[in-house]
Amino acid sequence: MTRQAPMRIGITGKRDLGGQDAAVRHALAFAFDTLDADRPDTIKLLLTGLAEGADTIAAELALDRRRWRVAAILPFARDVYIEDFAGKPAASGAAPRQRLEGLLAHPKVEIRELMPLTNPITGRPATAAELRWPETGSNPLRDRHYEQQGLWLAAIADLLIAVKPEHEPPDRLGGTARIVAYRLGGKPDIAAREVIAASVELRPPRPLANGRGGAVWLIDLPRDDGHPPERDRPFKVLSPDSGAPRRA
Numbered sequence: 001m002t003r004q005a006p007m008r009i010g011i012t013g014k015r016d017l018g019g020q021d022a023a024v025r026h027a028l029a030f031a032f033d034t035l036d037a038d039r040p041d042t043i044k045l046l047l048t049g050l051a052e053g054a055d056t057i058a059a060e061l062a063l064d065r066r067r068w069r070v071a072a073i074l075p076f077a078r079d080v081y082i083e084d085f086a087g088k089p090a091a092s093g094a095a096p097r098q099r100l101e102g103l104l105a106h107p108k109v110e111i112r113e114l115m116p117l118t119n120p121i122t123g124r125p126a127t128a129a130e131l132r133w134p135e136t137g138s139n140p141l142r143d144r145h146y147e148q149q150g151l152w153l154a155a156i157a158d159l160l161i162a163v164k165p166e167h168e169p170p171d172r173l174g175g176t177a178r179i180v181a182y183r184l185g186g187k188p189d190i191a192a193r194e195v196i197a198a199s200v201e202l203r204p205p206r207p208l209a210n211g212r213g214g215a216v217w218l219i220d221l222p223r224d225d226g227h228p229p230e231r232d233r234p235f236k237v238l239s240p241d242s243g244a245p246r247r248a
Contacts, residue, residue, distance in 0.1 A: 006043035006069070009035070010153040012179045013054025013163030013219075024163055025057050027219045027234035031161055032061055032068075044068045047153055049075065050103055052085065052096045054163035054219075063108055070109045075149040076142075077113055078104070080131050114152060117144055118198040146174025147195045151202055154183040154214075161235075163219045184240050186213035213240040 017024050035044060046062040048055045050072050062068040074081050085097040103109055116126040119141060131142050154160060162180045170177040173191060182188060188196060188205065196202045216238040 004042060006045040007035070007039060008045050008047055008156060008158045010047045010157030010160040011055055011058040011163075012049075012150060012153060012160065012176045013051075013058075014176060015051055015053040017053050017163070021053075021057065023234075024054055024219065025061065028054070028058050028061055028161070028163075030234045031217055031219070032065065035159075036065070036067070040067075042067070046070045047073055047157055049073055049149055049153075050100055052099075056096075056099060056103070058161070059103055059109075063103075063106060068108075070103075070106070072104060072109055072111045073149060073153065074111065074113045075145040076116060076126075076131050077128055078111070080128050083133055114145070114149060115200050117141070117148055117195065120198065140173075143173040144195050144198070147178070147192065148199050148201060150174055150176075150179035151182060151188070151192060151195065154179050155202065157183075157214070159215060159217065161217045161219070166218060166220045166236075180216055180218070180238075182213070183216050184213045184238060186240065215239050 011028075013024075032044075044062070044065075044067060046058060046068060048059050048070060050056060050059055059070050059072075062070050082097060082100065085100050086095070104111060116131075118124065119126045119130055122130075126141055126145070131139065131145065133139055133142070160180070160183050162176055164176045164180065168177040170181040172178065178192070182192060186205075193204075196204055217235045218238050219235045
């Protein structure tokens with residue numbers, strides 16, 4: 001008997017859920033219930049960066065389900081990634097760093113660290129030192145690695161679930177809105193092409209490719225009016241035919 005391949009479900013979402021963690025948890029549980037009802041015998045593999053917010057909630061829900069596993073797709077080495085997680089308590093009661101370490105240690109979680117991008121300054125793979133946070137300001141090279149992670153998820157997932165305001169512009173490198181735009185549109189913009197060119201994890205789009213993307217289940221949280229969606233309709237299905245958000 002041929003072994004059925006698992007269904008790969010990518011999750012991308014906001015870190016700050018505007019105090020609507022419970023609503024996000026309900027919406028994600030509804031989405032997972034829908035998938036289990038539709039494909040009860042299929043193993044589901046959740047692909048997640050385990051960031052604070054939506055990613056973490058999705059992973060916790062998946063690990064409580066019998067036929068679900070979790071793949072932690074880290075944008076760079078674990079010891080560098082953990083710098084993004086503060087030690088202060090989160091809405092769950094646990095510190096984000098403690099919560100991350102607990103998930104990474106879970107027996108149903110597989111860990112994959114994506115290969116570093118080529119540093120455009122040195123022409124060599126980015127080092128841990130080059131990816132560290134500076135004392136002040138931001139690190140554009142670090143942002144490019146988050147873009148690589150998002151593009152990877154959008155490309156490989158059979159289904160992408162996104163938690164973000166529906167009309168958020170895709171103007172932040174590595175942000176959820178850009179991942180959704182790329183997933184729906186299927187064509188990278190200039191910034192994404194630069195990341196793909198510097199990556200050994202991503203493939204350049206084929207010449208004359210039609211640019212057709214894939215479906216996204218969108219959980220529109222937090223809403224502009226501050227209210228969660230109806231509990232019986234917590235997500236909407238976006239298809240490539242519906243059009244991708246305008247790109248930056």
